[in-house]
Amino acid sequence: MFLINALAKPKKTSEHYDEVVGAYVSLYINYKDIEGALELAKFYIKDEDWKVVEIEDEYFTLDSIDDVEGDEQKELYEEALEYGYSIIFNCYEEEEDED
Numbered sequence: 065m066f067l068i069n070a071l072a073k074p075k076k077t078s079e080h081y082d083e084v085v086g087a088y089v090s091l092y093i094n095y096k097d098i099e100g101a102l103e104l105a106k107f108y109i110k111d112e113d114w115k116v117v118e119i120e121d122e123y124f125t126l127d128s129i130d131d132v133e134g135d136e137q138k139e140l141y142e143e144a145l146e147y148g149y150s151i152i153f154n155c156y157e158e159e160e161d162e163d
Contacts, residue, residue, distance in 0.1 A: 065094045065144060066101040067124040070109060071117040072153070078113035084155040087114070091151045092144035098123065108151050 070089040074080040080087075089109055093101040102119060109116050126132060132141045143150035 065092060065126045065141070066098060067092055067126055068101060068105045069120045069123070070105060071120075072109050072114040073117055075113045075115050080114075080153075080155060083157075085158045086117070087153040087155040089114070089151065089153050090140070091149060092126075092140050093149050094144045095148075098125075104149065108149055112151070112153070114153070 068091045070091070071086060072089050073086045074084060091105045091108060093104050093108075095101040095104060101123075105119060106116050124131075126141065129138055129141050132138050140150040140152060
């Protein structure tokens with residue numbers, strides 16, 4: 065399994081379009097090779113009506129749930145085992161200029 069991180073922006077068709085300007089996306093992808101997992105990551109982000117801005121070069125290979133820390137992350141790992149993937153969007157709003 066792979067943990068892939070990305071940066072994304074909501075498309076106009078997204079329910080989040082007028083609410084946030086972007087999100088850091090974490091995807092747990094249960095796939096045999098990284099090339100396929102990266103393509104799936106892009107697909108799943110687009111499928112949620114978000115535009116991929118960047119896929120981080122660094123990814124994590126997870127051999128078991130013991131490689132994951134924290135209850136929320138373990139839930140995402142287990143979800144990916146069951147469904148093939150899990151995805152979480154950590155949204156952020158536009159930052160105000162500091163003068």
